[in-house]
Amino acid sequence: MESNTIAWWIYALLSAGFAALTTIFAKIGIENINSNLATAIRTVVILVIAWGIVFFQGNVVNILAISQKTMIFLLLSGLSTGLSWIFYFQALQTGKASLVAPIDKSSLVLVLLFSVIFLGEPLNLKIILGSSLVVVGTLVLIL
Template identity: 55%
Template sequence: MWWVYAFFSALFAALTAVFAKVGISNINTNLATGIRTIVIMVMIWMIILSTGETKGISTLSRQNIFFLVISGIATGLSWLFYFKALQLGNVSHVALIDKLSVVLVIILSVLFLGETVNLKTVLGAGLIVAGALVLVWK
């Protein structure tokens, strides 16, 4: 079932890139990121409040809070750089380079989470890197 969620994540990420490219024309990308962030925050809190999921707040540990905060900071920085890249480049190129995050996730998950990789994972990551190199190679 995880792959269904992952597919929808990819679908909405693709829509995000295309919609954002149109939405950031002729405006400051930091302002655009701020507007997008407010929309996301309101939407998520409406879901949390409507489903009664606020009960979990009392069970958060310091570790949960710390890592969620630094994850949020990383997300914010990712969005700021992504929007600037979208403003300056082709959305198809920016999106592919952004997917180098998959390769970085594989490396970081091995180093910090002790996950293992197999040949298919290494080959897939290699193809992502090759695709990114093809785009940036002049």
């Protein structure tokens, strides 16, 4: 494996691990508070960490070089993330983590579909089969 391939695998596995912990910690944390308040608290923590990293790495000066198109799509991504978190916490507060998480993670199927439609990435048998298995697996877990 190339070093770049290894790096993205490590980052992806760390992301999956922390996403799993996020679900468990959130389910415990929202037990006695409003889910929107919980989302706001979580967002502040993320905000402090993200800007801390940007300042530590000295990348804050690059903010003025961001193109309008890039900024629009980053803002849309932030809006989508915020809405995702709000609905995720609502679902987590009222449902079982073991059921909410698989449905949330089934967004993978939508990512694959959207990547074909909007990014022009190739659709092949492997993607179709993998997406189908994700859908079937999600249905097995939630039904």
